[in-house]
Amino acid sequence: MKAKIDRELLRSVKPGAKVFDIADTELKGFTVRITPAGAITYAIRYTGKDGKQVRYSLGKNFPTTTVSDAREEARILLGKIAGGDNPAEEKKAKTKGKLTLFSFIDGEYGDHLRAHNRTAASIIDRLKKLFAEFGNKPLSEFDARTIDKWRAGRIKDGKKAATVNRDMNALKSLFSRAVDWRLIDEHPIKSIKRMEESGGKIVRFLTDDEEKRLRAALDARELRDREGRARANAWRATRHYDLLPAIDDHHFVDHLKPAILLSLNTGIRQGELLTLRWSDVDLDLAILTVRDEAAKSNKTRHLPLNDEAKAALTQWKAQQPQTDLVFPGREGKRMTEVKTAWGKLLRDAQIENFRWHDMRHHFASRLVMAGVDLNTVRELLGHSDIKMTLRYAHLAPEHKAAAVQKLMRTL
Structure with a gap:
């Protein structure tokens, strides 16, 4: 969306279901971002030396900072960029080695989640609750041994392997993003493999x-x-x-x-x-x-x-x-x-032991038991992946019976 960014516009703009940006028509590269919660932050956009688009937050919000002050700061920064500076890379260089887990979650990573994931709030809360003991630990100081020890503790406390694997996936995604953004040199827990999960997920559906x-x-x-x-x-x-x-x-x-x-x-x-x-x-x-x-x-x-x-x-x-x-x-x-x-x-x-979500399992289970193929289900x-649907495969035993029946032949 493009418009002249001014006080009247920002006072009248309505938050959407997702994060969206408004590009200023008066100063090219000056933008504001509006979150679903209604927060309005100033930023600039420019093309880096690698040809990729870069969004750099000014670290200021409306109405705390006026539009005119933010635009002037953006004008100065864009001028420096035209002269060869790269504020995003400079910022990363300064924070590299000092960026803690919680400051990353509260900052860039949290912004990324809110822009791309509808369940961002729950993911953020879960990460901060699960890894509270590492909140002030710099990202650069994490290693496989530390997290493997944490994982072993979770299992000792009685958590199931499937639960711990899900928690690990959330943390791995966080570190993958930090590597992509060059905030750390390498993924500290990439070598940690998933734990073996006993049995499959139980599909709860209603009996007749x-x-x-x-x-x-x-x-x-x-x-x-x-x-x-x-x-x-x-x-x-x-x-x-x-x-x-x-x-x-x-x-x-x-x-x-x-x-x-x-x-x-x-x-x-x-x-x-x-x-x-x-x-x-x-x-x-x-x-x-x-x-x-x-x-x-x-x-x-x-x-x-x-x-x-x-x-x-x-x-x-x-x-x-x-x-x-x-x-x-x-x-x-x-x-x-x-x-x-x-x-x-x-x-x-x-x-x-029947949740609202289990009506979805009931729907799928009844379809499979009625002979509907798994891809249609x-x-x-x-x-997005047939693997998620395979949990219902056992409810169609007639397919397996028909398969082995094909072995029958007249001798």
């Missing part, structure tokens, strides 16, 4: 009886809430109080039942579900679109709606005519979770 109980609990909840609303309004009417909105003419009492029916029939992730907009739902063609900015894989995918999913969305839309989000929270804003209602529903249905789930 559990699914019946879940659906029965949903219906019972709807009936209970309707009767409760009727009693409440009868009580209010006798006291001449304002009545609560009637729900008798609504197909659903609230979002829970249509959200669950959609999840069971599409395998959509909870985050994708809660950001879904009606503009991404085509009821005529019976197709639901998960946009790249909402998808975990950052790739758009299209999900066909079966009869139950289509009916649920059609009925839900009829009672939500003015909303943009399919499942809006209070005041039309994005809902953050359905934890309380979901937990009570599972208790009513007497279902244990992969596409529907939005997996």
Whole structure:
């Protein structure tokens, strides 16, 4: 985006779902970056000696620093760059050997995550919690022995190998970025191999009886809430109080039942579900679109709606005519979770050890057991690698049976 950067623009600019930059039309190379949290930082962009584009933060924010002051500093820096200076390389040279793990996470690496990963906040929190004992340790002082010892301690504390491997991957990604940016000379833990993980991940899906109980609990909840609303309004009417909105003419009492029916029939992730907009739902063609900015894989995918999913969305839309989000929270804003209602529903249905995310496993498992090939399941789930879908392969034993049956021949 290009525009003249001034106070009025920065006061009116709205944060987006992702980090974005505005390039100044008055001074070439002067930019501001706006984060989803609304922070506005000044920077410059220029071409380095290697021909690559470089973004260099001025280390100043709006409105603490005025636009005119930031533009003047950018003008001076860009002039020095034209004369052969490279402030980004100079900064790296100064910090090399002194940059600590936490200062890197709080600085450039954190900015990188926030710009490219929707779960940046959770990754940052996890890294700082896991490696708190190394927070003030310079990146250049890390070595394989130190981290291997940390890893052994985690296993001794009872952590599973799969958990420790996931933690190690997060740290390895951090050091890979530091190497790419020439903040350290070599990757200190590249030689550490993954630990052997015992067994595969357990796929939790509903048995036929559990699914019946879940659906029965949903219906019972709807009936209970309707009767409760009727009693409440009868009580209010006798006291001449304002009545609560009637729900008798609504197909659903609230979002829970249509959200669950959609999840069971599409395998959509909870985050994708809660950001879904009606503009991404085509009821005529019976197709639901998960946009790249909402998808975990950052790739758009299209999900066909079966009869139950289509009916649920059609009925839900009829009672939500003015909303943009399919499942809006209070005041039309994005809902953050359905934890309380979901937990009570599972208790009513007497279902244990079943998360909302497990409805995605249920969707995939039922497809495989119905004979759907794994690659189609992969596409529907939005997996980037078939390896992620192979966890469901054991649910199709008839394929293995058919394979060995081909050995039969007449002698």
